[in-house]
Amino acid sequence: MPGVEGSRPQLCYRLAVPELPEVETVRRSLSARLVGRRVVGCRARAVRLRSCVDPASWQPLLGTTLVRVERRGKFLLLVFGELSAVLHLGMSGRLLVVAPGAPLQPHTHLTLHFEGAELHFQDPRRFGRAEVWPTARLAEVPALAGLGPDALAEGVEEVLLAAAARTRAPIRSVLLDQRVVAGLGNIYATEALARAGIRPTRPAGGLAARRLRRLALAIRSVLEEAIAAGGTTLQDGGFQDAEGRAGFFAVELCVYGREGLPCRRCGSSVRRLALGGRSAYFCPRCQR
Missing domain, CATH: 1.10.8.50 (Helicase, Ruva Protein; domain 3)
Known part of the structure; x- marks a missing residue:
């Protein structure tokens, strides 16, 4: 039986990892701000998150329009018609919608330039994911294929x-x-x-x-x-x-x-x- 680690009165919050409610909250704000906007530019740094960010893989999104934003567990899916971005915030990731030309904050590994807005993906601890997949093959994404039913699903x-x-x-x-x-x-x-x-x-x-x-x-x-x-x-x-x-x-x-x-x-x-x-x-x- 694990032992109790003391009982000093204190708020012992540590790093809060985004869970379903946080990811759903982000999904809703992304949907409200970006759905229907066209991608006009992209900046991706070749860094290793939980998966490698390949700058070349994001270029096919240029000229596409964000159709919808979905959530599967703690994953976000940005659907651009035939292509989709698969994102996971990991332990410290943030997705922020900012005005065009806004200064890049530290640890911004990906920027999608939309008409009239930018989406910045920041991840100081680099446990997140940022990948582009054909929408028709999302069922083949290893991280998604192993998920159980969503915690808010029926059944x-x-x-x-x-x-x-x-x-x-x-x-x-x-x-x-x-x-x-x-x-x-x-x-x-x-x-x-x-x-x-x-x-x-x-x-x-x-x-x-x-x-x-x-x-x-x-x-x-x-x-x-x-x-x-x-x-x-x-x-x-x-x-x-x-x-x-x-x-x-x-x-x-x-x-x-x-x-x-x-x-x-x-x-x-x-x-x-x-x-x-x-x-x-x-x-x-x-x-x-």
């Missing part, structure tokens, strides 16, 4: 029940596995477990079906509320939507990052433990 409850029945792994590990359900990360898996009253260390296969169904409902509710709040921007200030706006769901977090502080539901002191190399937060009274 997630049954997927979760089936996945839990096959393993004794901690339930949080199941939620973070993108092959099971796509889009959840540590923040929203933690908050969904808190709402469902389940400890993150609980073996998935030992959970009753009724508790897993309650968890599926909690996943949907926390994700929908976070999207409505524009995502979660923590003390690191990392997340911004495509127009530079912060998200406000941090004020609703029940246990995540709140080690030693009161659980917002019962007032008990929130605990933190190490689980799978990452911090797991829980309320010892509410979560069993």
Whole structure:
């Protein structure tokens, strides 16, 4: 059983990795600002993110028009007719829509020049992705092919029940596995477990079906509320939507990052433990 890492009262937010609500928030702002605009220029640096950025691969986008912006889990798909850009923000990536000629900020690895606007992809830690694929072959993108159903898709409850029945792994590990359900990360898996009253260390296969169904409902509710709040921007200030706006769901977090502080539901002191190399937060009274 992992050991508890102390209990000093503190907000112990670390780097907030963009999860489904943040990526969906970016998708909506990109759609509002860029759909229908034509690409008139491109600047790509030959740098290694999680995949290499090949400057030559972006040139065929010149003259195309952005048709729509889709999301699959934590991935964004910018569809330009026969070609699509596959983007992942990784740990620190940002997509910002700025005015033409705006100064490049540090770590800007890709700039798409649209009519009347520019899209800048910044990624200081270089864990993101930026690739161009034929739209007809998106199913062949390795990173997309292995994804489970989207966490907001219909039928997630049954997927979760089936996945839990096959393993004794901690339930949080199941939620973070993108092959099971796509889009959840540590923040929203933690908050969904808190709402469902389940400890993150609980073996998935030992959970009753009724508790897993309650968890599926909690996943949907926390994700929908976070999207409505524009995502979660923590003390690191990392997340911004495509127009530079912060998200406000941090004020609703029940246990995540709140080690030693009161659980917002019962007032008990929130605990933190190490689980799978990452911090797991829980309320010892509410979560069993």
